[in-house]
Amino acid sequence: EAGVTQFPSHSVIEKGQTVTLRCDPISGHDNLYWYRRVMGKEIKFLLHFVKESKQDESGMPNNRFLAERTGGTYSTLKVQPAELEDSGVYFCASSQEAYGYTFGSGTRLTVV
């Protein structure tokens, strides 16, 4: 089975620009999670989708971040406008059963 796919793998943008990250979960996985790791720190939770609905978005830093999940399939995470502190690695994970997270390889975002 195909794993969780994220793209782009790397993105370098200037402060103030917009970036959209995409995640394709494992087919059939209802649960989709976004996490972020900033410079060697912990992997922090951003939000959780169940199918197309946001189950928990308590980790979203501010309203510059917008996540969507179209038809309960792929998800996008848009940062607009990007700030320097948004740099980090953004991970997406999906699961169908409890705790069975499968992570993607992540998108490394650098805001300059």
Next chain:
Amino acid sequence: DQQVKQNSPSLSVQEGRISILNCDYTNSMFDYFLWYKKYPAEGPTFLISISSIKDKNEDGRFTVFLNKSAKHLSLHIVPSQPGDSAVYFCAASKGTSYDKVIFGPGTSLSVIP
């Protein structure tokens, strides 16, 4: 505040010896604990887990111990192998089984041949 702590950023161990990675948590509501392993340029992969009703879970060379009264868990790898060199994240979850998982900052393990 950081609910899951891994106070050792790095650890070096000789091949064949035991690696012990430690983790402390602050939230007594956590009832499920996990360890993930991460290689560079890859996402974390699930390694082993333990429910709060147990104090030990073993899977091959990997054993996780849980001390609820101390809010402490540890991961033992024996014998350590060079391929075990990676960043290890301790993680915890509470409430429903689909509740978010809270990760620690990770410990970078180097196994020296």
